[in-house]
Amino acid sequence: MFGKRSPSGVATPNPPTPKPPAQAAPTKTKANKEKTEQFNALKMRLHRKLIDQLDLARMVGDDDTLRAKVKEMVGRLADQENTLLNYNEKQRLVNEVLDETFGLGPLEVLLSDPTISDILVNGPKQVYVERNGRLEVTGIEFRDNAHLMHIIDKIVSAVGRRCDETCPLVDARLADGSRVNAVIPPLAIDGPSMSIRRFGADPLTWDDYIAFKSVTPEIRDFLSACVKARLNIVVVGGTGSGKTTLLNNLSSFIPDTERIVTIEDAAELQLRQPHVVRLETRPANIEGKGRISIRELLINSLRMRPDRIVVGECRGSETLDMLQAMNTGHDGSLTTVHANSTRDVVARVETMVMMAGFDLPLRAIRQQFASAIQILVQAQRLPGGSRKLISVTEVTGMEGDVITMQDIFTFEQTGIAENGRTCGRFVATGIRPSFFDRLKSAGCGMDPAIFTRQVLMTDDGEEE
Ligand SMILES: Nc1ncnc2c1ncn2[C@@H]1O[C@H](COP(=O)(O)OP(=O)(O)OP(=O)(O)O)[C@@H](O)[C@H]1O
Ligand SMILES: [Mg+2]
Numbered sequence: 440m441f442g443k444r445s446p447s448g449v450a451t452p453n454p455p456t457p458k459p460p461a462q463a464a465p466t467k468t469k470a471n472k473e474k475t476e477q478f479n480a481l482k483m484r485l486h487r488k489l490i491d492q493l494d495l496a497r498m499v500g501d502d503d504t505l506r507a508k509v510k511e512m513v514g515r516l517a518d519q520e521n522t523l524l525n526y527n528e529k530q531r532l533v534n535e536v537l538d539e540t541f542g543l544g545p546l547e548v549l550l551s552d553p554t555i556s557d558i559l560v561n562g563p564k565q566v567y568v569e570r571n572g573r574l575e576v577t578g579i580e581f582r583d584n585a586h587l588m589h590i591i592d593k594i595v596s597a598v599g600r601r602c603d604e605t606c607p608l609v610d611a612r613l614a615d616g617s618r619v620n621a622v623i624p625p626l627a628i629d630g631p632s633m634s635i636r637r638f639g640a641d642p643l644t645w646d647d648y649i650a651f652k653s654v655t656p657e658i659r660d661f662l663s664a665c666v667k668a669r670l671n672i673v674v675v676g677g678t679g680s681g682k683t684t685l686l687n688n689l690s691s692f693i694p695d696t697e698r699i700v701t702i703e704d705a706a707e708l709q710l711r712q713p714h715v716v717r718l719e720t721r722p723a724n725i726e727g728k729g730r731i732s733i734r735e736l737l738i739n740s741l742r743m744r745p746d747r748i749v750v751g752e753c754r755g756s757e758t759l760d761m762l763q764a765m766n767t768g769h770d771g772s773l774t775t776v777h778a779n780s781t782r783d784v785v786a787r788v789e790t791m792v793m794m795a796g797f798d799l800p801l802r803a804i805r806q807q808f809a810s811a812i813q814i815l816v817q818a819q820r821l822p823g824g825s826r827k828l829i830s831v832t833e834v835t836g837m838e839g840d841v842i843t844m845q846d847i848f849t850f851e852q853t854g855i856a857e858n859g860r861t862c863g864r865f866v867a868t869g870i871r872p873s874f875f876d877r878l879k880s881a882g883c884g885m886d887p888a889i890f891t892r893q894v895l896m897t898d899d900g901e902e903e
Contacts, residue, residue, distance in 0.1 A: 478532070479582055485516050485536050492516075493540075510537060544590050545579045546635075550613075556637050557679075562630030563587045572824020584624075587631045591621045594633075605725065610705050618705050636679075642709055643684050645691075653681075654828045655865045655895040658848050660885065661831065665814055666692035668881035669771030670874065675784045676818035681826040682775040683707050683751065685818050689773055690749050700740040702733055703751030716743065733757040737764065750774040756795030758788055759804075765811035781815045781832045785842050802840055809837045813874060815844070821852070823860035823900065833872045845870050847890065856900025864897040 489512060513536045517529055524532065538547035549558050549568060557569035563581035567574050581587040588602075595602045595611040602609040607626045611619045617637040624630065648654045665672060666689055674689070676682040687708050693699055699715045701708050706719045718740065723730040733750065734757035740748055741764060752775045753761050765772050778784040785808060792804050815832045829850040835843045847870055852863040869892030878884055889895075 475580075478528075479580075481520060481522060482532060482535055482539070483582065485513060485520070485532065486539050488516050489513060489536060489540065506537065506541060509540060513537065543593060544586070545581055546590065549577065549579060550615075550617075553641075558633075558635040558637070560587065560631070560633040560635075562627075562632065572820070572826065584630050587633075588623065591623070591631055591633055594619055595621065600722065601725075610722075612705050612707070616707060616709060618707055642687055645688055648688070648828075651825065652896065652898040653826055655848075657867070657889045657895050658828065658831060658865065661848070661889065662689060662814075662816065663692045664878045664881075664883035664885055666690075666771070666773075667694065667883045668874075668878045670813040670877075671765040671770055671811055672773050672814045672816060673784065673812050674773070674775040674816050674818060675778050675781055676775070677777065677779050677820070680820045681818040682777075685816065685828065686749065686751070686773055686775050689816075690747075693747050693771070697746035698744065699747045699749060700743055700745040701749045701751070702736045702740060704733065707751065708749065710749075716745075734760055737761060741769065745769065746771070748772045752777065753788075753791065755791060758791040759795065759797055759799075759807070762788075762807040762811040766807060781817050781830060781844060781846075784815060805837060805840065805842050809834055809842050821861040822855060823858070825860055825898075825900075833870075833874070835873060845872075847872055848895070858900065860900035862898060862900040865895040867891060867893050867895060 489509070492512065493509065510533060513533045514529075517524070517532055535545075538544055543550065545566075546558065546560075549555055549566070554570050555568045556572075559567040559569075559574075560581075561567070563583055563586060566577045566579040568577055569575075581590070591602050594613065595609050597614070598611045600606075600609050600611055602621050602623055604625075607623045609621050611621070613619060613635070615637075617635050619633060619635050621631065621633045623632075643651075645654075645659050649656060649659065662672075672689060674682045674685050676685075687710070690699070690701075690708065690710050693710075693712060695712050695714075697712070697714065699710060699712055700718065701710065701715060702718045702720075704720050706717055708717075718736045720733055720736060721729065721731040733753075733755070737748070737750060737757050737760050748761075748764060748769055749772070750757065750761055754777060758776075761772070761774055776784050776787055778787040785805065788808055789801060789804050792799060812834050815830075815834065816828055817830045817832070818826060819829045820826050821829075827850050830846050831848040832844050832846050835845055837843065846868050848865060848867055850863050850865050852861055854862045856862050867890055869890065871887060871890040875887065875890075
């Protein structure tokens, strides 16, 4: 996928062939390219003229009126230019200048497309997007490094952060909740790079999960009962596997009457309950001071009389505090851990606790883990792009030094469909969780028949 480049140097006898631009979009011909360059130059000229003539501070009105006024100005400026633009080209020009002035320039077209889930900018001349779990290259370009830097700056300064030589790695978010990470030179070798993970205004819901065959209604109802019965649940998965989306959806089962505190590095969760306090970490300032970590927020949250604590991701020293909180009365807490399997998560937690400098024997860490966590739910991005909840596992306790677990529901992969998507089926393993009675006494009882060994849903890999 990343190999989609223009067909390079067709073999000629004596090859003084100029090297084709390494990052040109596949379909771009030379004439096309010249036209784009002229168009971009014109756009830049208009934008400069507009800035010269515009005095936003003295313009009054709401956003829409301002936009309309500026649109009219750009239209006039475009007419003054001696170019042969047809009606559509002129409209495009005016819109792009407006995007540049009011929005995020070339990104605006991508941001207004709801089918795009991720936008990946690799330097000014290469932009990929993800649609339906697949990456595709776009023809979108920035003028140059400086232009891209300007857009990055616009994004990060809006959340009170900076991105420059002293601070070349930065996390931010867009107004719609999308998460942004930018890395700039010298760390990013080929120009500023930016990854936008979108959490549009409409995050995926349980209905979407079921429509996408990411989960079955039985598993959803079981998880709902577990959240309501205040079991501690950890979502496990690799990068981009859907952990945060799942955490958000699990959180939606928390009753409206409870006080929820959420703690995240960059606020992504979108809880619908009325009583939510959202906390977000803060990076160090220019002198390297003032950093507030997840751990500090977590410790503080215990003093905020929470009914539930939802931590976006445990990835460091906060892990032990999270286990302790879960063990000491803050049950019903939810979090995610980056790990490739439910078995792997134990090793990850041990590493995180030890790396944080706590001098605890392994056995003690495992005991904390086994008594704190009741359920692990694993999210995975499968070959072909679909994402699923591939297992729901109960942590049953310890045998000797080993944590014991049992799968209650799993997704069994059976093959790959012609379109490259994964086929398989969700099954109940036949094991009834040991906390079944606890669900009942919490008023979340369910028909034990769903735990009998059976196929709950098959997925033949067809796209919805
Ligand atoms: N079940 C699903 N079906 C289709 N798309 C999904 C599903 N779950 C999540 N996604 C999409 O996958 C992308 C990544 O999801 P998400 O951010 O939840 O993953 P993550 O594991 O938290 O990623 P990270 O490791 O970066 O924190 C998002 O665009 C989200 O909308
Ligand atoms: Mg995440």
